[in-house]
Amino acid sequence: MRAVVFTEPDHFELADVPDPASGPDLITVSVKATTICATDVKILHGTVPFVKFPHIPGHEFGGEIVEAGANVKGLRVGDLVGVEAHVGCGKCPRCLEGLYNLCENYGNLESGHTHIGFTVAGGLAEYCAVPAKAAHIMPEGLNASHAMFTDTLGIVLWAFERAGGVKGGETVAIVGPGALGLLAVQVARALGAGRIIVIGIPSDGKRLELARRLGADDVVVAEASQSPARSVRELTNGQGVDLVIEFAGTSDAGKQSLEMARRGGRVVLAGATSPGRELNVDLSVIVRGHLNVFGSVANPQSISRRANVMMQEGLVDVTPLITHELPLSEFSSAWEMFTERIGNPIRIMMYP
Ligand SMILES: [Zn+2]
Ligand SMILES: [Zn+2]
Secondary structure: OEEEEEEEOOEEEEEEOOOOOOOOOEEEEEEEEEOOOHHHHHHHHOOOOOOOOOEOOOOOEEEEEEEEOOOOOOOOOOOEEEEOOEEOOOOOHHHHOOOHHHOOOOOOHHHOOEEEOOOEOOOOEOEEEEEHHHEEEOOOOOOHHHHHOHHHHHHHHHHHHHOOOOOOOOOEEEEOOOHHHHHHHHHHHHOOOOOEEEEEOHHHHHHHHHHHHOOOOEEEEOEOOEOHHHHHHHHOOOOOEEEEEEOOOOHHHHHHHHHOEEEEEEEEEOOOOOOOOOOOOOHHHHHOOOOEEEEOOOOOOOHHHHHHHHHHOOOOOOHHHEEEEEEHHHHHHHHHHHHHOOOOOOEEEEEO
């Protein structure tokens, strides 16, 4: 089959590779829609722990089941599925609590833990074999491009649930208007947020426009002259917001997120999923601010099932985030567009 292969750090090629091996607990998915995200850029640079080269990336994808192993129940050949990237071992204390994303056997393939597109081959390929428990049958009315967002929307929904969701009418700030942030705007709206403020950097112009179209009441551009936290306070009568959801992943974004929360507010830091970013914050911001600060990574099992329902019910519209469509054979162009931000890409959907 054809697949994208990260051959060594900072090198990739489109190559013919053997079809994925099947197994009793695996399903093989014929990938119908797949994409790249900022994490793939980190993976290619070799900065994501446990990823071994050569590596077939791809952790945001969906497709049709073409083979199901002997032990697989509830899934059939022909089903359209979205794939949840993170599959816990199912046996460690954290997995037994349902928190697959905190599996204590991360990276240990023998334990049964797999992180699709990270510790095992992913979906930037014609076919991908995944543990059956990673697959969610897409609800009626949804297609492969929705399936591509199964994992991504699950991550966003989980970030909100970390902080107890949104209480009706609460003010919410979303830091980082990438795909996750733009989904977060819609999730905040769906969960009953009052005012929604989105914070971006100067090169985010188009994304902030889209944020407004998707439900943001205000947008703030982080300029060198004024801290965005101050701008957010000005927009909220000096109070700050009830809930901050951060998906920008930079040190500055982390600091600003803490500084824009109101006293006793909640801050979910979810962008910096790889090591290397340090937080430089006056501790009194957290202590005197009486803040509830949450880290959030990936998504536990079952969140994506509900994420799919949000798409089905029209609470979240993923289609405006698909800014480009290309065959997988044009992966090099897609990569260049994405990493150089040519044509303001958010998600470039690729068809294997
Ligand atoms: Zn991703
Ligand atoms: Zn586990």
